[in-house]
Amino acid sequence: MSHDVITHIPDEVLADLSVDPAILVSDPTEIRAMSADSSMRSKKAEANDRPLATAAIVVRPVTTEQVSRVLAWATKHGVPVTPRGLGSGTVGAGLPIRGGVVLDLAEMDEIGEVDVTNRMVTVGAGVRLSDLDEAIAETGLSVGHYPQSFSLASVGGSIAMRGSGTFSSLHGNMDDRVGDLEVVLPTGEIVTTHSMPRASLGPDLKQLFAGSEGMLGVITKVTLRLVPLPVARRFNSVRYETFEQALEAMRLTLVAGVRPAVVRIYDPVEASAKHAQFAEQEGWLTILVFDGDADLVATQEEIALRLAAEHGGTVLGPEPAVHWEQRRFNWSWFTDAVGHEGGAAEAIEVSATWSELPALYERMKAAGGTVMPEFMAHVSHVYDQGAALYAIVRGQFADDAEALTHYDAVWEAVVTAALDSGAVMGHHHGVGLERAPWMERGIGAGSMNLLRSLSKALDPAGIMNPGKAGL
Structure with a gap:
């Protein structure tokens, strides 16, 4: 594929795209907004009226079939396509640096019925993380994924970037929450994985697209593994004189089989900046949160604090951890x-x-x-x-x-x-x-050569999010 930036798509090429015209966005202001992300580089460019990238057009599909048609058309005509979730990314993965099409997935935000018994739900890739958790809360379940961008990020984008949330030490990262995926390949072919609860049927193909950053295909639908909302939540915190003490106490906590929901070990500078009211003495501050059954979390907390004391830790109580929870989405x-x-x-x-x-x-x-x-x-x-x-x-x-x-x-x-x-x-x-x-x-x-080979095999026309990740 040419490395030229496509800022205009000829009418005769656009006429070959057989989708509802209502999903095509040609307003320059909206195109510019959809061509930016949350990275510092992008924000500075916008502030100085020098956008880093501008798509020729935005396509806002509502169905998987529409995504399929767009990608098949783009492959046929060599038009670059940059998938976009909600624009919360901070490394420029969603910037259409070769122009062409921004595929805005925000309207693919349907939320299916929650399967409470098997703890799973199927949702559109564009659903906002916070909206999803709010919608399913009445079932007593959650995705268990709480990044700082909780109210800003989409499900599909979080998977495509292999995102992680603050409760990952208990629930795993976003790729661990994925049960199955529906993906549209660059050629327009629709692929659905089938691996719940586990499969030994060749490589785990859904993990091929987790972290793919839109370079191998477009995630359109996701079946997520859910976790119970905690019956009990306990907070605590510990101060250490050295980093080594804090690390060893936490390492042995995991060795003991204790799984805190949240672990954060702040260096003295960040501890003072974010928890100044609790920093009577300089040191390394460990924040601990335990989720689950009341008896279980009490036992886990007891073990963790015992190990902390054995490694030079001073228990500060719940206040610093509660303070962290109240401000965890503040950036x-x-x-x-x-x-x-x-x-x-x-x-x-x-x-x-x-x-x-x-x-x-x-x-x-x-x-x-x-x-x-x-x-x-x-x-x-x-x-x-x-x-x-x-x-x-x-x-x-x-x-x-x-x-x-x-x-x-x-x-x-x-x-x-x-x-x-x-x-x-x-x-x-x-x-x-x-x-x-x-x-x-x-x-x-x-590994880089293998990634290039995968990209070439799945995307022979080189249309998918070109210019990213060293490809």
């Missing part, structure tokens, strides 16, 4: 900074093993701190083998041009530090444009 740290001329902010998340995390933190702090005035970090999303490390960087500069220079520099500094440490360079925000320069180093040349 003003980003919007306030980016919304000002010269302001910069970013969150760069990586993952590493327990033994790698202390050195990784120091490397990332040293690298990021040389580029941005403010660096803070926390651990979240814990696993048997390790955890995610989430770095927040901010700064105020003379103007947006200088802010973007530092933004690019901090991405390079922090990602390089992570790769040099042997860490995984991305945990749950995806690749998009921001991580693309390091993609081959991050996954290895062999």
Whole structure:
């Protein structure tokens, strides 16, 4: 496929698209809005009236058949297609940098009947996460996926980016919540997986599209695995003098079979910034939330706090954790900074093993701190083998041009530090444009070649979200 940017689709080509004209959007203002996302780079471009990308047209399907027709048409005519959920992405994966079509899936927001016995529900890819949880709450069930973008993100987008939520330590990540998928391939073929509750019938094809960022096909419908709303929820928090103490206490908590719903370990800077009223002494602050049966969560909390005390922890009680819950969807740290001329902010998340995390933190702090005035970090999303490390960087500069220079520099500094440490360079925000320069180093040349081969096999015309993830 040509790398030319398609800003106009000829009338005779558009006439070959056999869909209801009502789903075609040609208003320039709306096209521009649908051609942006929530990344700092996109927001700065919009603020300076220099959009990073502009589609030729927006198509807003309401049925899978319409998606199929659009993709078959696009393949036939070589028109780039960029799938879009609700635009909450922060790495540029949803930006139509080659123009063409933005496939806006927001209207595919149907919610099927909840199967309470088997704890599952089938929904459209465009449904908003918060709307879905509200709609099914009366059944006593939830998706169990609560990212900071809970009210901003779609189900399909969360899957396509392999998203993660704050309760992932108990319920897993978004890809773990997926039971089955309906996907439209770039050729227009509709594929439905069948693997509930589990299958041994070749590779798990739904995982091929989890994390695909719209490059291999379009997710149109999802059957989600649901979790019970907790009967009881307990909060607690612990202060440690060192990162190593906090990590070892949490590692052994998991070894003991205890699964907190939420684990967050804040470095002293972030602990002071977000929990100043509880930070009488400087240290590392661990936030703990336990969900489930009342007796079970009481026992789990008791074990976790015993292990914390054995590793130098001082129990602070529930208040810091309750404070966190009340503010968990607040991302003003980003919007306030980016919304000002010269302001910069970013969150760069990586993952590493327990033994790698202390050195990784120091490397990332040293690298990021040389580029941005403010660096803070926390651990979240814990696993048997390790955890995610989430770095927040901010700064105020003379103007947006200088802010973007530092933004690019901090991405390079922090990602390089992570790769040099042997860490995984991305945990749950995806690749998009921001991580693309390091993609081959991050996954290895062999894996990159395999990804290219998959893309070529499924998308022979090269229409699907071109220019992303190093492809």
